[in-house]
Amino acid sequence: MKGTKRSNATDWVDHVRRIRDRQDQQAFRELFEHFAPRVKGFVMRGGTDAAFAEECAQDVMATLWRKAHLFDPSRASVSTWVFTIARNRKIDLIRKQRRPEPEDLTWGPEAEPDQADVLGLQQETEELGRAIAALPEKQRNLIEKAYFGDLSHSEIAEQTGLPLGTIKSRIRLALDRLRHAMK
Structure with missing residues (x-):
């Protein structure tokens, strides 16, 4: 089947069913060859680099393998399902990258603000109270x-x-x- 073009979505539905029911590696390989490069391109169009996009595509395809039982052809096509997983996974990975690592967090008590800052803040608060x-x-x-x-x-x-x-x-x-x- 390698290199053949899919003309209708029911072929992909059958592939997902084969993965779900029999852990069919050939069906997965064909889905992977078709969707992984498309997912990678989709993720890269969002402004990410190739390494990030590759990681995301790999993760999406692994999710497809593990969660084939969750696919419902009455709710979406295989491609819609795959790209929904890709969008959600991309968001998760971006959030994870932006989250500070524990070693980046400061430990212990915060530094005490100096007296001039405290006094200035009190004065501004009083001024705002009067203005309101x-x-x-x-x-x-x-x-x-x-x-x-x-x-x-x-x-x-x-x-x-x-x-x-x-x-x-x-x-x-x-x-x-x-x-x-x-x-």
């Missing part, structure tokens, strides 16, 4: 809900019954006033 208190009540209430209550604009709209546009406008005006007050 000086806002018109309607703007102040929305700023408090958004920033201290940690509510989204939509959640504030639900809670207050105000239109979303009104909420956004009032918050924008309040932030503008706070920016000017903090100069």
Whole structure:
């Protein structure tokens, strides 16, 4: 079968079934030869280097071998399933690369901030408190809900019954006033 072109997806479904049911190495080899270079290209188009893409493709194909029993042809084609695995695996590997290693983390207590920084922060906090208190009540209430209550604009709209546009406008005006007050 090597080098033959697949014209319909049911051939690949049969390959996955053979892997699932009989751990058919020939079926896996054919799937691997077809999909591994395509997965590698897909991953590289996302801006990664060849080594990363190769690692990802290998991992995707190993996942296909181990999880063939999870494939459902009524939900997706084999290629959709393979590229979904590839996309998810690429995201996982990128996250893993960006996660700091334990030796990169600082251990022990954080360095104490110097007294000038603490004093400056206290003064800014007090200044911000006065600036918020000086806002018109309607703007102040929305700023408090958004920033201290940690509510989204939509959640504030639900809670207050105000239109979303009104909420956004009032918050924008309040932030503008706070920016000017903090100069």
